[in-house]
Amino acid sequence: MLGQGHPHPANLKGYRGVTNLEFDIKTLETDVLIIGGGTAGCFSALTISENSNYKIIIADKANIKRSGCLAAGVNALNAYIGKDETPESFVEYVKRDSEGVMREDLVYSLAKGLNKVAKKLEELGLPFLKDDNGEYVQRGRGSIKINGENIKPILAKALEEKKNVLVLNNVNIADYLIKDGVVIGAIGFSLRENIVYQIVAKKVVCATGGASGIYKPNNPTFSRHKMWYSPFNTGAGYAMGIRAGAEMTSFEMRFIALRCKDTIAPTGTIAQGIRASQINSKGEEYVSKYGISTTHMRLYSTIMENLKGNGPCFLKTEGIISEQQGELFKAYLNMAPAQTLRWIERNTGPANENVEIEGTEPYIVGGHTASGYWVDHNRQTTLKNLYAIGDVAGGSPKKYVTGCMVEGEIAAMSIINTIDDTQTVKSDVCETNAFIQYFSHFFHNTDFYYTISEVEQAMQKIMDEYAGGISTGYMYNKTKLRIAANRIEELLKLIDGMRANNLHDLLSIFETLDRLYVCKVLIKHLETRKETRWKCYQENADYPFKDDQNWMKYVNSVYEDGIVKIVLRELVGRDKTYEHTD
Amino acid sequence: MSIQIDKDICIACNKCSNICPGNLISTDNDSKAFIKYPQDCWGCTACLKECPVGAIKYFLGLDIGGSGGYLYTRNQKNHIDWHIVSSDNRKHHIKTKKDESNKY
Incomplete structure (x- = not known):
């Protein structure tokens, strides 16, 4: 069975041809199945629906209005080709930050599309901060300021209006359906009714996000899910690909975030927004002692200062003016409300006390590092007819929200150009029954x-x-x-x-x-x-x-x-x- | 990190249970909502923003510095009202406009 490391339940003789009484089966046929309705999946669906009449199904284990890692919102768009920058300079920046081991080809093709998807988000209704000339206001060299609280509802609404998109909320996809080495769809179960969904598709897009919860978290007791990444992104897409024999890349390049202590809220809003420096308990700025200030060195230096007994470490915010503090309260409400609650419930704020920081547990997440499916230039995986986009796709670190969207767009255009209209796929009844039997047996276990x-x-x-x-x-x-x-x-x-x-x-x-x-x-x-x-x-x-x-x-x-x-x-x-x- | 739903205020509309990204909210015999898996809450506030009557309180666990305060929201057409009650019962109100970008 799956849990014992066997490749596929359909290969188990004892499970073939067994009928099941507990689950009803619903078979759906479509042109494109998108697994995971987070930002990448939704944007890919939107691109296909705007450029073709192909039928699309999005299957999401929650509700696409607030599913995925941007449920609470996002603080900024951190992948953008800013003033005086180019796609080429973006590649150089990612290369330097990744110590040279990443897919330059993927980062480059993605970089060329970043500003276009940002513009598209604005057209869909996401608020951007602009200067007097109507230009986006930058937060750093490759980052622009937005209000990202509503990003998922905006994307979900855009899809609601599309006639060729069917959204299946609260359906958990468990595995791919594979025939003769080709991915022909996926199978999963409803979280509301005893229904197994068998979805057959000409092309399948995996957009399930990365993996949290594989390591003991910062807050392992009551607040065990107060973590950086969504605790509901459980690496399902990686695991389905692994079981099916897809090639994976760079899992060893884990991601560990530097966050506000306890609430695990973002630090970039303070570090970049008000240019706060990282200081140790003695008030010393310590990052430069450890070399170049890359993303992982800002973290490493913090860990080392703690090991040396110089902790805790802080973002130096004491003394900021009350207007800045008020803006920080709002900015955190728009993406990580726990931090604002933490300040206000104690009648304090960043103007009165520096913000303590810590490293999180490691995650596997292709939006920040290079871990994930090994893909070609179209974001197709090594399994025929299966694409991977967003956090589940590897090779392209620091793609963040806009990069994940560009990947969704690249995959969408490749699908439109290569889909075989004459193709008819039929699922294997024995395989479906084997899955149903596998799902059911857990209810019969003592x-x-x-x-x-x-x-x-x-x-x-x-x-x-x-x-x-x-x-x-x-x-x-x-x-x-x-x-x-x-x-x-x-x-x-x-x-x-x-x-x-x-x-x-x-x-x-x-x-x-x-x-x-x-x-x-x-x-x-x-x-x-x-x-x-x-x-x-x-x-x-x-x-x-x-x-x-x-x-x-x-x-x-x-x-x-x-x-x-x-x-x-x-x-x-x-x-x-x-x-x-x- | 979790939420608590006030049954006396809840109008059994099920909007919170339909939106929770972790499928953590269930309903009792009166169709009123309750959080079935409080330790599995991420703290995203999706449910608070859906609730039309402000029945959901969001609080920090003691293990992450909670000290008895909480917040609840009223999601209006063009803005969100955030009501925060501090541990000494002082009431604070912050309005975030939906069409206004973060300054930082």
């Missing part, structure tokens, strides 16, 4: 003394202690990773014995299963890169230095016959039109 929540917590503790979590200062070594790998395998074997009492339990089982697959691949990637390229993100204690001679390359992997097989690939240059050839 109660076990372990619950799915305990499996999740055990996974997070193992990853924290043995695969470079917060408690080890993000460092790991070979011996630790081996322990982690063995323990994750043990947990995977427990999944099939879990008991579900309702559809929410079934969802939790799949979320944990998916995270375990992400862990499995991540551990192998961490083990493979025998250097330390990105401080904190990838810090191998056995090899503490950067090794440009041997490791200016991508660590990729393919899951086959229960084993994560590593594929090392040479760097792809900026002007290459990359196709999958081997």
Whole structure:
């Protein structure tokens, strides 16, 4: 079964041809299936619907009006070609920040579309700050100021008006449907009724976001979900791809955010917005002591100051004027309201006290680093007819919101240009029945003394202690990773014995299963890169230095016959039109 | 980090349970909403903004510095009213306009 590392339930003889009494089956046929209605998925659907008459289904496990990582809003558009910048200079900036290992070709094609999608967001109704000449006001060299609170409702509304788009809210997609090595759709279950959805499509787009909750979080008790990334982005798209044998890239380049302590609210609003510096408990500005101020070095320096006993570290805000404080209250309400509540419920604010900062637990997220599906120039994965966009797509760090949207657009245009109108696909009844039987069996399991929540917590503790979590200062070594790998395998074997009492339990089982697959691949990637390229993100204690001679390359992997097989690939240059050839 | 729904104010419209990105809100026998999985709340405030009667209180857990305060919202056509009650019961009101960009 899935949980024991078998590739596909349809291959299990005992499950073939079994009819099921508990779930009704709904079969839907469409031209394009988009899995995940976050910003990337919604924008891709919008692009297809505006440029063709193809039928589109968006399946989302929540409601696209507020699903994905931008449920609360977003503080700024952080990927934009600002004044005096060019797509070429954007590539150089991302390259420098990523220590040279990223897909220059993908970053370049994305950079060329950033400003166009920003304009489109404005046309759809997102408020932008403008100067007297009507130009967008920049927050940094590649960042512009907006009010991002309403970004998801705006995108959802734009789709509501499209006749060729069907939105399936509250449907959790569990796996791809594959026939003769081609992705022909996906299967999932409703979170509201006992219905299994079998969706057959000519093209499938994976836009499920990255993976949170694989490591023990900053706040592991009551507020365990008060984290940087959406706790509901559980790596489902990665896991489905891994199980189906898609090539994945750069999982070892984890992302760790530098955030406001406890509330895990963004720091960029303060750091860039009011130019606040990072100081330690002695009031010293410490970042420059550690070298160039890249994203990961601002984090690393904070971790090191704490280890040296110079913590806590802060953003220096004391003394800002009350007008600035008032604007910060509003800015946080528009994206991370917990921070404003935290200040006001204690009758204080950033003008009176510096804002304490900390590093989060590691995430796997392709919108910030390079982790995800290995894609070609059209964002097609190594599985035929499957595209990957947004946080689930790899190779292109620092793409952020606008970059994810451009990827959605690139995939959409490729789909329109290559879709085969004459194609008819039929799903395999045996395969569908095997899935239904697999979903159902959790309801027939007897109660076990372990619950799915305990499996999740055990996974997070193992990853924290043995695969470079917060408690080890993000460092790991070979011996630790081996322990982690063995323990994750043990947990995977427990999944099939879990008991579900309702559809929410079934969802939790799949979320944990998916995270375990992400862990499995991540551990192998961490083990493979025998250097330390990105401080904190990838810090191998056995090899503490950067090794440009041997490791200016991508660590990729393919899951086959229960084993994560590593594929090392040479760097792809900026002007290459990359196709999958081997 | 979580929410609490006041049953006396709730009008059983189900808007909050339909919007929660974590599918965490359920309804009781009177169709009134309650948070079934309080520890799984991300704190995104999607439910508060949907609630037409301001029945949902948003609070910080003790483990992240909560001290007894809370906030609730009224989502108006062109702005959101944020009502924040501090731990010493002082009431604050902040209005964020929907068509106005962040200054930072």
